[in-house]
Each structure stands twice: as structure tokens, then as C-alpha cells.
Amino acid sequence: MIYREAGQFKTSYASDQAIFPIAQDRWVVVLAVLAAFLVPPLVANEYWLQAILIPFLIYSLAALGLNLLTGYAGQLSLGTGGFMAVGAYAAFKLTTAFPGVNILIVFLIAGIVAAAVGLLFGIPSLRIKGFYLAVATLAAQFFLVWLFNKVAWFSNYASSGTITAPPRTVFGVMVTGPGATASARYVTALALVAVFALAAKNLVRGRVGRSWMAIRDRDIAAEIIGVRPLRTKLLAFGISSFYCGVAGAELVFLYLGSAETLAFDVGLSFLVLFMVIIGGLGSILGSFLGAAFIVLVPIFLTRVPRSVGLDLPVALQKQIELMVFGALIIFFLIVEPNGLARLWQITKEKLRLWPFPH
């Protein structure tokens, strides 16, 4: 009853092409975004902000980036961690070289640097695809991490090879460095992810996204109808790497505070790929759902035994957590191979008919 579109008439092209054609959706999203901006900084304690919500937002952004590439353009990539590292190290080098530049601009430029690197590693995608491309991008992952570990210039010759986020402000509010409050970091991460999610949504609804999907579904057919494969694929690599690069910079500057190359190892690439698969390939919402699943569920599982009064040894607890987490992933993929986003879509379709199903 609540979720009815009866009576909502689309009288113009604009209303027909809106992101959320149904009023209920629109309001829910607007309220959710408003709530995300207002509620956690006021209500949540530092643990929630710092250890759960900020990493969730950053991983969402990375998953969003990979989803554009893998979900929409069909190019399987395992180089996400490497591209995130490019963003992080670029942001570090830029902000230490130009301390006066606003950190948000630094993030964007770092994203552009990552995009350039992504373009470079996207070139093989014209000739190879599928698993072969995954292996080629894996090379990017290993090469980039090795490069940052090997060449001391990237870490400003720090003896340990660690990069540290220096204190920087946005509109006079400290957002990076030790003095920044968790709320300030959270709002910054949220603002960035909101803007980029909107941009991604519009991108995939338009000409670019349609050409990506055409390539993904059948590249030869796409070429015949006039989509230029090289340009389209490279664009996907570039934009995806841009998103990942910004996420990598945020990972160091807003979340960890300092990082070594180990933070960007191949495990991170897999993690983001899992987020995309579990959340739903080719879905903007799916990127968020997948990130939430991968970030929140392990933390939740760690806390369950203690909260019900079971005082298990930590090692056993960790092993149980890994087993349950693995089983949950398998369960979700069996129940809905298209990811959590698809589950949500089915729920909405059921809601439209509720309470009078056929």
C-alpha cells in the first residue's frame, strides 16, 4: 500500500528520465542522505565513526570505481589495490610538495594521476578479456605496490617507507592529521562519496554508460553499432581508476592516518572485487551494500560471542568468524547470484504488488 506509484504521472521527458522516477524512492534517498550527514556526527561515538563508518564509505567509493569497470564495462580487474596506492601516494606527494593546496583538490588531482596510470594498464584490454585481463591487471597490482615500496622518493625518503597524512584543513576545519575529529573526517568522506555516487549514477544512465554496457554484453555487436571499443574500454579504466585513486587517498588521509604499501596489497583488490560481486555487478546501490557487508559483518561477528556472554578465546573467535563469514558469502551467492542489490530490487517489486499479489 505504501509503495504505490498509482497516480504518479510522468508528464515530461525529464520526469520520465529521473534517477528515481517513483516519489517514495526519491524521498527515501533524500532523507537517507540527509540523515547520513546529520545523525552520525551527532550521535555516533568515535568508535563507530572511526572504525566502522569511515572505512565503509571509503570502501564504498572503491567498490563504486571497480563496479563501473567490472560491473558496467565488463572488464575484470584485480588491480584495484594498485590504483588505490597510486591515489594515496600521489596525494601524499602533492600535499607535501604544495602544502597550501586544499586537500580536496589534492584528492581530485590524485584521482587524475591514478586515472592516467589506469589508462596505461587498460591498454591490454583491447586485445585480451575475461580472466586473461584479470591476470594482466594483477600485474599492475604487483608492479605498483613493488614500485612504491622500492623507490624511496614516493615516501619522501622516510626510513621506514611509511607515508603519513599531514594536518590539512577544509574551510578552516581540520580534516586530516591527528588533530582532525572523527566527525570532520566522516563528513568529508561522505560528501565525496555522495558526489561521486551521483556522478556515477548519471554516467551509467547516459551515453557513456550505455556504450560500456554494450561492450560488456557483446563487444562485436557493440562495435557494429558504432561503439569504439578502445576508447570506451580505456574510458572505463580511466574513470574507474579515478574513483579508486580517490578512495586510496582517503584511505590514508581520512582513515588510517599513515600507511605502508602492505595496506594496498592484493588482498585489498580481492576485497573490493568481493564487495562488487556480493553487492551486485552493475549496480550503484550494490557497491554500497557490498562494502557494508564486507566491512560490517566481520566486525559484527567478532562481537556476537561476547555480547551474548560467551567468553571465547580470541583465536577461536577469529576462526569462527572466518568460517561464518565464508558460509554467509556462499549462502548469499546461492540465494541471489546477482548480489544484494538484486535482492533489494526483488523486494521493491514485491512491495509494489503488496498486499495483493497475483
Place this chain on the structure above:
Amino acid sequence: MSVRRVIIGLLAIVVMAAPAVASAQAKEVFIPLLVYRTGPYAPSGIPIANGFVDYFSLVNERDGGLNGVKLAWEECETQYDTKQGVECYERLKAKGPVVVNPYSTGITYQLIPKAPVDKLVVFSMGYGMTAAADGRWFPWVFSFPTTYWSQASAVIRYIGQQEGGMDKLKGKKIAHIFHNSPYGKEANPTLETLSKQLGFDLTLLAVDHPGQEQKSTWLQVRRLNPDWIFMSGWGVMNQVAVKEAASIGYKMDHFIGNWWSANDSDVVPAGEGAKGYKGATFHAPGTSFKVHQDIVKFVYDKGKGSGKKEEMGSPLYNRGIVNAMLSAEAIRTAMTKFGNKPLTGEQVRWGFENLNLTEKRLEELGMKGFTHPIKVTCEDHEGNGPVLFQQWDGKKWSLVSDWIPTMREVVRPKIEEAAIQEGKKLGYEMRDCSKAG
């Protein structure tokens, strides 16, 4: 006995007991333990965690806590992973801890900027960022009894002694095999400086996380045939390295691990081949000390031990004891100034900074000959303790050297230089130690 006497007696008891009853609830000091009992670093992480917990249990069981204040702790599994470590730290921070022992250089790097904001001591005993040993720039970080840089200088001095004099080092080939992370890289600058000063050839060989794959490293070792190998490894990397060295027939008594690379679990898998392997340390191995007997008596015999009784006395287990003891003694020092009650992070920081662990105190703790006395000051959070060397004879570790002094004249100026660099990065200012309380 008259009724009056009984009443007076009862009153006296009540008056004396009342404060104890009233303040019995909150008399605890909370210490978070970031442990890793799973994952590729578990072989090193388990004995440390066990030693830690057993010593804290001992303090509670034997002494009833520190001056009547019980120690409370909670473990959190990090898998030696920085991100999980940060999550653990944030979660346990809510319980009002006073000191955190990260047990990972990576996690220490994350916590150093947070410590002054959260008013919480970061105690990275013999690891972490060496630059933070300058207390004028990093008031909240402590790395005594010694640091990686001092350790490296002591290792070179030891090698010099074995060769028959520091001048004999000229032209010798020394290889440093290190974990390719902030931790493993720590010793490199010191080794490079010393190689220039003393004229030995230094080769740096990196091993990537987690360290199971070392074939190419050992091919290089074979080609190079160094006179000495120094290793900064951790977890599974150590046993692989020792096995590889044994399989290429490297002279094991010229292979020295740093103090995180010389535990039972590192040499046992290589069997006979590991015989002769050496390691740096700052405390004795084995269970021949009174503190171990006490742990058996007060903890294991009551069924409260955290590991197996037979596994006591391994170097890393003993390291856990030393670390727990130093944390406890620092809190006790703080109590001499602020009273026997649960303290704040700031008060405990004072305790760390004024810690003076004498020979006499070590004897009282049942640790005579177990480790070295330490004095910490405002400038010097390193304590600059000397280093011991131990050797594996196929069954157990035994000490093969006296206390080898570090090269403070080389290391300290470098620490001060690095502290300025690292401190400025975080926007710190130098503290005036003459005004520190």
C-alpha cells in the same frame, strides 16, 4: 571479653574496612592487548600474548594487583593487520585504557598520532618507530629498553668482536635480510651509516609479506656468500629463512636474527640444520628464574594459564613477561606520585617517563639476571639498554655473549635528527624537558 571491647573491636574493623569496601568496585587498571593468535604471524604472536597474560595474572593472583589495584585486560585479534589493529584500538579505547602495546610496527605507526589526542601511552618495547625514542618530540611514545637502530649497532659490534676487533670488519660482506615493511626497514639506515664508517660491504635483501617465498633471496645469498647475515624477520618468515639457510649449508653461527627472529618456533621446523643459529635479545631465555616458578605456582597450578606449561620460557614468551612487567612497573611508578588508585593516561605517562628499574627491584620481582636495569628520562624514551646474544643448540637457547653495549654516539644523533623530521610531519613542537614534572 566484655561487650564493650567487642563493640570497639567491631567498630575498629568497620572503620578500617570501610574505605576498602567503598572503593573496591572501580579499582582496576585496564590494558588492551592487541594480539595475533591466527594468521601468518601467529607463530610469533602466540607466545608473546601468553607471556603477557600470564604475567598480568600473576600480579593479580600473587600480589592482588598493583598496590591493591587489579589489572584488567582484554584481548583483540588483529592478525598483525594494520586495519584490524586500528579497529581493535578504537573498540578497546572506550574502556578507558592507560597504556597500549601494539605489538606491530605498522599498528604503532597508526597509534602514534592518536596517542596525544586520546591521552594514552603507546609502549612499543623494542620496536615501532625508532625516531619516537626522542621524548622531547614524542612524549606519549616509549620504546625502551632499546630500539632497532641500537640493536643494529650492537649486532655490528658483536660481529666485530667475533671477528677479533672492529677494524677487522673492513671488507667483510654482511647481508641484511629484512621483512619488506616499516618494521624490517628500520635497521637499514643505521647499517648503512655503520657500513660507511667501518668499511664493511652491506647488502640489503628484502622479503615481501608474509615471507613464505624466499627462493630468490637465498639464491642471491648463495651468489654473494656473505660473511655474516643479519635478519629482521617476523612470523612465518623466520622459519622459512632458517630452513633455507640450512638447506644451502650456510654457516649457521654466522646467521643472526634480530630479537623478533629468534624464537623456538623459528628454529624447530629446520631441525638439526638450525643448530648454531643466533639471535639478539634483551633478556635471558629459559625458565630458571623465580618469576617463572611463581607463574607456575600462582597461575598454571590454579588452571589460569593461557598456554601450555611446557611452552614457557621460549624467548618470545619471556619477552611477553618483560613487556608486561615494564608496563606494570611504570604504572607502579606513577602510583608513587598519584596514589594507589586507578590512574589516568596522563598520570601513567608520568610513570613511564620516570621509570627507574634498578637491579634491586628486579631481584624483588624475581627477575635477577633476567633482564637489564632501565632508566627512562624525558629526553630519552629508549633507555638505551645493551643487547645480549643467544644461540640455538638444537634443543634450547643459551646465552653466548655478555651485555653488548650499543653505539649510542652513532645512534642518538640520528634519532634526534629523525625525531625532528617525523615530529614536524605531524605538526608537533619540541618539548622543553627542563620543565617536565
